[in-house]
Amino acid sequence: MNLDLDDETRAFRAEVRSWLAANVPATQLPPIDTPEGDLAHRAWERHLAAAGLSVVAWPTAYGGRGFSPLQWLIFEEEYHRARAPVRINQNGLFLLAPTLFTHGTAEQRARLLPRMARADDVWAQAWSEPEAGSDLAGIRSRAVRADGGWLLSGQKTWSSRAAQADRAFGLFRTGADRHHGLTYLMFDLRAEGVSVRPIHQLGGATGFAEIFLDQVFVPDADVLGEVHQGWTVAMSTAGHERGLSLRSPGRFTAAAGRLVRLWRRAGPHADPALSDRVVDGWIAARAYQLHSYGTATQEAADRIPEPPPRPGRDDRPGRTGSPTSRGGDHAASMTKVFWSELDVALHEAALDLLGPYAETGGLRTDPTGRGADDGDADAWLDGYLFSLAGPIYAGTNEIQRTVIAERVLGLPRDRR
């Protein structure tokens, strides 16, 4: 065993670090859900793509660099360490793209991935409905056969980025069977018959929205996977969302590092119980990081074998692709519970360190030394509000624990 990076990976880390140091905007971009913020974040993605850093683990044919899962983890560490802007296209990059690699056709990949890599298309996800949250198979939005495609009708909700995105992906009912009557479709949010209503969140931002669909036409080319097989396809996307892909360890090691710096400033003011929580947060972030290193570097022979390539899927990534594309969806449930609870714990510890200054997000300077450093004012409070969503989205942690118990531990299935 060893934790040493090879020369190529060390050089890659150095390249990413110096590029970010030179290019990450000195002041935060405007909020992502404002018109100025939308433009600024799209411009940032184009800048990243031009530097060859927007999708480092994708094959070069689609704008990537064919890097290994470990190198992708290193990129993420550097990205979060540098406090670079939020990835406006994360739904596309981290959720849809892995699904396209697994279930998409060569035509779909060639048409969609390069545009996604440059944020020419920003993607929203359209899973939940008013009556289908944890019980995702209970969705009612329909896709009805039309000439050359499908007509979508119904309502989606809690749809991240929908207020500003160009396109969306989700499940639609095409048959009566609960799990085998669903089809995975990609649709244009600017198409006729689509209306989007932003939802104001706890912190005032409008990060998600409702989508109303009335006879929206989608061509056959935008069916992902087979008709009626959408559940299987969606479960693979959900696995990516739960696992490393969406919330990489770099995010939490960076947050734990900031927490430790905040705690150091409090110095003798920090009470021992709070110090223990800082220590435990650091341990857990490191555990997630090390766990992902293990997954990413496991030798090919140890891995769960990938299914053999099927016709039309000849350019599926082998060595490349996000780490979770190699693991089972069910192990991703363990990861999801772990990182979402960790995120809340890190932010709660930070707010408790800030004490009475927490409600305003901290002060830059104050006589007790409790102020946030590194321009962190507001970041902890915003981060806390965001972290609280973690145990809810991507399948609540209650659902995940049931999945772990049944699919990983082999306990008898619930009567559902």
Add this chain to the structure above:
Amino acid sequence: MKLTLTAEQEQFAAALHAMLTEADTPTVARRWAADDPAPGQVLWRRLAELGVTGLAVPARWGGLTAHPADVVVACEELGHHALPGPAAESIAALPALFTALGDDALCDAWLPRLASGEVLGTLAVAPHVPYATDADVASLVLRADERTLRLGVPGPRRRSVDDTRRVAEVADGALLASGPAVGPAVAHALNAGALACAAQLLGAGHALLETTLRYAGQRTQFGQPIGQFQAVKHQLADVAIDLEFARPLLYAAAVALADHPSTAARDVSAAKIACADAAQRAARTALQVHGAIGYARESGLGSWLTRVWALARTWGTQSWHRDRIRTALAAGDLT
């Protein structure tokens, strides 16, 4: 970068598991507790034949010069079977202590005999390890502090909550070493022992989870296996998550012990904290899911429960380990 087991390490663990299963370790443990250590000593000699006792001993003294990760693999399996005997001491701490001291006479005298399994050794290090485990079975009993290393003279056996742990306080015996080399060597031995202890805790935690999953699948109430109830499922899922994310910390600590002395204390402490917390959650949940039968000696659950309770608090308390990490983090040691 490699943080998972090699095929050879997997095979080594599987061989130990097969041997300890076949040897009926629970019966051996009961006899060890009841003043009949002979079957246990036979089992330890078989472990020696498989190389377990020589892993941490350099080849020069008849050992295998193995990586600390191999010690971790072995100790996890010993913990998994709740093997009686001074494992952390004899397999990990004493070889680390003697080699770090660099006293050839002591190494010549003891390391070949520890490696071959001829001698089982044990150690008390105040204040972290106040009792020498199995002092009346071991043929080498040591007593160390920051300045001196002595032979230890065992006092009367004290009753441990884990009745297979034949613990005793030890009084000072003959002086073996003193001077500036002793402190660092004892610190190194403490890290090696704490890591071996953490590995045993992880193994015991997994054993408790496996036993409890079996029980929850068999025990029926309200017309269904209790493992079908969400309240039970979710507790067991949390145990599985804790164990899953403790393991990489254990492996990283083994790497630090071998290659990165500057972070060894911090990383061993992280491993010990995570493995002890995970094992204690496994123990608490195992007892809760078993219900009253878990309290009954006949269930056999107690061997693992009491082992976890004892090991979680020795080789450094959780507070002491957290304090070591706090010190490292205060100094800026983040990666």
